[in-house]
Amino acid sequence: MVKIVSSYDVVIVGAGPAGATAAKFLSEKGVKVLLLDKNRFPRDKPCGGVLSVKTLKRFSYISEELISSYSFGGRIYSSSQNHHIEVQLEKPIAAFVVRKDFDHGLVQLAVKSGTSFRDGVSATDIQILKEKAIVRLDNGDSVESELVIGADGVWSMIAKKSGLGQHYPYVGRCLYEEIPYAQNVLDEHFTKKRTFQMYLKFRGVYGFGWVAPKKDCVNVGIGEIQSTGSQRTKHSLQELYHEYLHFLKEHKLIPTIISPGKTQGGFLPLHPLDKTFADRILLCGDAAGQMNPLTGDGIHYAMSAGKFAADTCAMAIESSKTNASFLSKYQTLWKNDFGEEMKLCGRVLKMLLKGNRDEKYIRLLSRDQQIVDLLLTMATEGRIQEYQWKIIRRFVSLYVRDFFGL
Ligand SMILES: Cc1cc2nc3c(=O)[nH]c(=O)nc-3n(C[C@H](O)[C@H](O)[C@H](O)COP(=O)(O)OP(=O)(O)OC[C@H]3O[C@@H](n4cnc5c(N)ncnc54)[C@H](O)[C@@H]3O)c2cc1C
Structure with missing residues (x-):
């Protein structure tokens, strides 16, 4: 009953x-x-807690109290970390929230x-x-x-x-932690502009790692695209995460960790x-x-x-x-x-992560700030249809010039 x-x-x-x-x-x-x-x-x-600027525009009732900090720039690295693209703006490119x-x-x-x-x-x-x-x-x-x-x-x-x-044939599987820091330590390391970092295909794994510095913590995580039901054997995601954290510490990409956070996992649907x-x-x-x-x-x-x-x-x-x-x-x-x-x-994700194309694409993009700015505007404002052909045309021209060594 x-x-x-x-x-x-x-x-x-x-x-x-x-x-x-x-x-x-x-x-x-x-x-x-x-x-x-x-x-x-x-x-x-x-969650990484990264909120796009277009969300703030659309839902203007999201008050400052709900935002932890803003990021004014970021760096995206290729898998070898030999190439990267960089954005630095006067206005925020994203907000960070604590979920x-x-x-x-x-x-x-x-x-x-x-x-x-x-x-x-x-x-x-x-x-x-x-x-x-x-x-x-x-x-x-x-x-x-x-x-x-x-x-x-x-x-x-x-x-x-x-x-x-x-x-779902594929899902994104992630591990992350929010590492607490004193605000002044983060101001010194990441500046008040809280530049985020993204590492494509870390150790060749199909996915990316991120570093999102918030007001008084840093959200560090790594995600991998996996076919559902796949049993990761060579590296568990946990091992990969620890390798990633070690890499960040070794290269002083995050401040020295005094009190570690708690690792948590989560899944992303990909379509x-x-x-x-x-x-x-x-x-x-x-x-x-x-x-x-x-x-x-x-x-x-x-x-x-x-x-x-x-x-x-x-x-x-x-x-x-x-x-x-x-x-x-x-x-x-x-x-x-x-x-x-x-x-x-x-x-774009498939194209970027296939083989070692990320190396070539990030190298090319790093030479043309205008295309990076266009990509950023498209990502932050969400006006994909308006920008996609401009970006494709510019990218093809970059590709051809590079091919002929121009
Ligand atoms: C590691 C990781 C990092 C991410 N980073 C970002 C990021 O930086 N930026 C971003 O925009 N997105 C990020 N995402 C994605 C983002 O977290 C989700 O897309 C977003 O939370 C979706 O919101 P939702 O309301 O659909 O679902 P959720 O936020 O998952 O909320 C679902 C709610 O349903 C409740 N629930 C579930 N089952 C039941 C039930 N049977 N009965 C009652 N309640 C139930 C749960 O308790 C939960 O509160 C990330 C995801 C992961 C896993």
């Missing part, structure tokens, strides 16, 4: 950036929302707008009936609603149970699901595989998809149309916004 304890217009499973954003926008439209999370908040989430604080802040904004929030409770099952959706909870209760948004991360229960989830809607269900964020495969940047897409899911749900509630056909509008909205960008970034 199912014990229904309450009834809502929309139940959102998962209170990360996708779920909290959807909740905020829905509540602002007067929709009755329940936001659920299996963890108690504030909770941590494996525990950032995600909690977003949830608080949703609650302020009228969302009911329940943490420490896990959704275990979903049932779609003709007249409603029922979400079962691990405490034995169930909640009913018109619609359910699955924002429950990369291994989404909602995606799986609804049949929308599919087997979106084919279908992100079904009768009474929408998926967003990592649950829908909405992430930039080139940069590992997922917060922007999670929040944007959360907003599109909220817009679609509000229309569905108003017009009493909760079937898949009506909800397909959501997929059109997010695909129009960032679908092409994801595809393009996936192609």
Whole structure:
């Protein structure tokens, strides 16, 4: 016998950036929302915490309190570390956030707008009936609603149970730690401009390492693209991470570590699901595989998809149309916004990591600041369509000049 304890217009499973954003926008439209999370908040989430400038522009309500620091520059190294490209700007190129604080802040904004929030409770099952959706909870209760948004991360229960989830042939697997430092130590080492570093194919492994200096800690991590189910034998990711950390320390790329942090792991979906809607269900964020495969940047897409899911749900509630056909509008909205960008970034990633092409490409790019500036504008402003052909033309000309030794 199912014990229904309450009834809502929309139940959102998962209170990360996708779920909290959807909740905020829905509540602002007067929709009755329940936001659920299996963890108690504030909770941590494996992440580099790099937030693109385009996210700050789009969600201008992200206040300074939610930002740890800004980065005004960065360096990207080829796998041999013999070549690198460098960017230094007067204005921030990215913000750094501490996920525990950032995600909690977003949830608080949703609650302020009228969302009911329940943490420490896990959704275990979903049932779609003709007249409603029922979400079962691990405490034995169930909640009913018109619609359910699955924002429950990369291994989404909602995606799986609804049949929308599919087997990812490849995932990004990462290990990282946030190493605490005194602020003055970081000011001295990374300057107040907090220059980040990125190392392509460290030790030839298909992926990249990063160093993200925040206000009072440095987020150091490494990610590898793996086929799902692969058993890494030669190097475990843990061994690779320790080798990477040793390399950073040996070359004084991070300050001497006094109190080490705790290593944590996480997965990145590398491409979106084919279908992100079904009768009474929408998926967003990592649950829908909405992430930039080139940069590992997922917060922007999670929040944007959360907003599109909220817009679609509000229309569905108003017009009493909760079937898949009506909800397909959501997929059109997010695909129009960032679908092409994801595809393009996936192609660039493949091109960059194949063989030792990264050496050649980074060497070429390091000779032409104008193309680096164009790439940066495209990455920070997200206007891919506008810039991609300019960049391709310039890159081809660079390539040809290099070929003829000009
Ligand atoms: C190591 C690493 C580094 C990364 N670095 C960056 C970065 O620097 N910048 C960036 O933009 N992105 C980064 N990402 C990606 C980013 O973390 C995700 O894309 C982003 O968190 C997606 O947000 P989300 O709301 O979809 O999911 P999540 O943030 O994963 O939130 C999902 C929530 O659902 C809850 N949940 C799960 N199952 C259930 C359930 N059954 N019932 C109730 N609640 C449930 C979880 O507790 C969680 O709070 C990184 C990812 C990893 C793994």
